[in-house]
Amino acid sequence: MSDLFSGVQYCGTHMARRSVGRCAYCGRPLCGLCASRGREGQLYCARALCWIRLLAERICGRIGIPRGGVWAPRVATVCVVALLCASVMPAAAKLMPNSSQSPRSSEYPGGLSERDSAESSAKPRPDGEAQVQRVAFYRPPASPVSRPELSDAPSTQAAHLEWFDALDNIEKGCSERAEIALTFDGGWEANATPFILDALRAERIRATFFLTGLYMKRYPETVRKIVSEGHEVGNHTWSHPHLTTMAVDGQQNTLPDVTRETVIEELSRAEALFRELTGKRMVRLWRAPYGEHNPEIRAWAKDAGFLHVYWTKAEAGEEGNGLDSLDWVADPSAPIYRSSEEAIRTLIGSARSGGIILMHLGTQRSVDQFHLRLPQLIEGLQRQGFDFVTVSSMAAQLAIASTEGDSSLG
Numbered sequence: 001m002s003d004l005f006s007g008v009q010y011c012g013t014h015m016a017r018r019s020v021g022r023c024a025y026c027g028r029p030l031c032g033l034c035a036s037r038g039r040e041g042q043l044y045c046a047r048a049l050c051w052i053r054l055l056a057e058r059i060c061g062r063i064g065i066p067r068g069g070v071w072a073p074r075v076a077t078v079c080v081v082a083l084l085c086a087s088v089m090p091a092a093a094k095l096m097p098n099s100s101q102s103p104r105s106s107e108y109p110g111g112l113s114e115r116d117s118a119e120s121s122a123k124p125r126p127d128g129e130a131q132v133q134r135v136a137f138y139r140p141p142a143s144p145v146s147r148p149e150l151s152d153a154p155s156t157q158a159a160h161l162e163w164f165d166a167l168d169n170i171e172k173g174c175s176e177r178a179e180i181a182l183t184f185d186g187g188w189e190a191n192a193t194p195f196i197l198d199a200l201r202a203e204r205i206r207a208t209f210f211l212t213g214l215y216m217k218r219y220p221e222t223v224r225k226i227v228s229e230g231h232e233v234g235n236h237t238w239s240h241p242h243l244t245t246m247a248v249d250g251q252q253n254t255l256p257d258v259t260r261e262t263v264i265e266e267l268s269r270a271e272a273l274f275r276e277l278t279g280k281r282m283v284r285l286w287r288a289p290y291g292e293h294n295p296e297i298r299a300w301a302k303d304a305g306f307l308h309v310y311w312t313k314a315e316a317g318e319e320g321n322g323l324d325s326l327d328w329v330a331d332p333s334a335p336i337y338r339s340s341e342e343a344i345r346t347l348i349g350s351a352r353s354g355g356i357i358l359m360h361l362g363t364q365r366s367v368d369q370f371h372l373r374l375p376q377l378i379e380g381l382q383r384q385g386f387d388f389v390t391v392s393s394m395a396a397q398l399a400i401a402s403t404e405g406d407s408s409l410g
Contacts, residue, residue: 025050168298170285172312173354173394174401180386181356181394182207183311185287186215187240189362190222192371196361197229199374207231208391209361210287210309213238213270220277227278232390234285235306237266244292252294263300283392285309309391311358314350323350323357327370330363340370348380356391 022029024042056078173179184196184207200207209226211233216223226233243263245253271282286306288297298308314322321336325347329337338346347357363369381388 023050025054167307167398168295168302169293169308169310170356170391170395170398171310172352172356173389174397175352175354177397178353178385178387179389179394179397180351180354180381181389181391182359183287183309183356183391184209184359184361185236186211186219186361187236187289188212188214188218189360189364190215190219192363192369193219193222193226193361196359196371196374197225199378200231201229202375203378203388205378205388206390207388208234208283208285208309210234210236210285211270211274212236212240212289213266213273214240215361216270216273216277223274223277227280232283232285232392233274234283234287234309234391235267235270236287237289238269239266240289241266242290242292243288243297244294246290246292252292254294254296258297260300260303263297264304267301267304267306285391285395307395309356312352312355315352318350320346320350323347323355325357325359325370327363327365328360330365340368340373343370344373344377344380347377348384351381351384351386353386354394356394 021043023045026045028045030043030045173181182200182205186193186209209231211223211226215236223233241258241262242255243258244255245251267286274280274282284305284307286301287309291310293308293310301308312323314320325343326336326338327340327343331337351357359370359374363371378388
């Protein structure tokens with residue numbers, strides 16, 4: 001349209017904007033927002049796609065179809081579809097998987113093939129503050145880091161069998177090695193497990209998990225994920241039963257209904273389910289539920305092929321519960337209750353070489369959940385110079401130190 005007084009041309013669509021020319025097809029005044037310039041410099045209506053209509057009419061003229069005929073709109077539609085395909089297909093091709101790759105014939109339990117495992121492990125480790133945000137704002141990287149398959153610990157080699165068989169309990173590793181083992185017990189709840197796995201993956205840490213048969217039966221995919229990410233899994237019995245009178249009289253006396261057959265069945269059933277789910281054997285380690293064990297029970301477990309693992313207790317004259325996080329205490333009025341902040345501070349302050357930290361894969365706390373501060377615990381231990389190892393690795397080092405007469409045995 002034009003101003004009646006000044007004669008200035010304005011855009012037919014955006015009436016407040018001055019026209020920069022007219023459409024070569026329909027003659028409408030165009031502004032810079034709605035004009036599209038063709039190869040020969042002509043202007044066309046970008047929104048009305050007049051240049052496509054003009055192209056369709058030219059094609060119709062070439063093949064003898066008169067302008068305005070019924071076939072002209074159809075040819076224009078074909079032109080639009082062809083142009084859209086030409087612009088979209090290259091981008092879509094980048095998103096399509098490479099069909100030349102061979103099928104995933106050999107897969108890990110978690111679904112990663114050997115090729116995927118190698119590619120993901122070759123990716124650079126993400127850095128920066130966004131990765132190490134704390135507590136509820138922590139966001140681990142989205143892509144999983146592949147782990148190597150678990151293998152039998154060096155402690156099972158022939159050179160160390162005599163010492164390994166003679167031992168029935170591990171509470172800490174070599175005191176001269178700046179190493180710490182993170183251990184997680186899974187009894188029946190798994191509401192903290194996803195965050196824990198993400199935090200460990202973000203820092204490329206392998207940990208030791210002790211799982212019950214009930215946990216594995218309830219969360220089979222979680223168990224496969226734990227294994228696929230390279231963590232080692234030990235036995236936590238089938239049903240998490242009480243084994244001693246600790247809860248009654250504070251003593252570690254074997255309960256009357258607990259027998260050798262009871263202990264072996266609890267451990268054997270859990271291991272059988274683990275092998276069924278993952279196709280692998282558990283590491284030859286177990287942890288007694290509730291920390292209830294004694295030499296008799298440990299000897300029965302050794303008959304089933306499992307070495308007992310406790311957690312590092314407080315040193316003589318030292319207050320507290322050693323490296324037990326007490327994350328399982330949910331009642332704030334309980335004498336041993338710790339806030340998550342206090343628990344982290346205590347663990348970092350009590351950390352020592354060869355320490356074994358006890359944590360859990362589930363929580364009954366609705367607020368102030370300990371596992372949300374796991375990245376903070378990891379960072380605090382790293383600042384003290386600790387490396388993170390599995391319990392089987394600690395056992396191997398203990399075996400080597402034992403055969404060499406090392407005085408650093410824990």
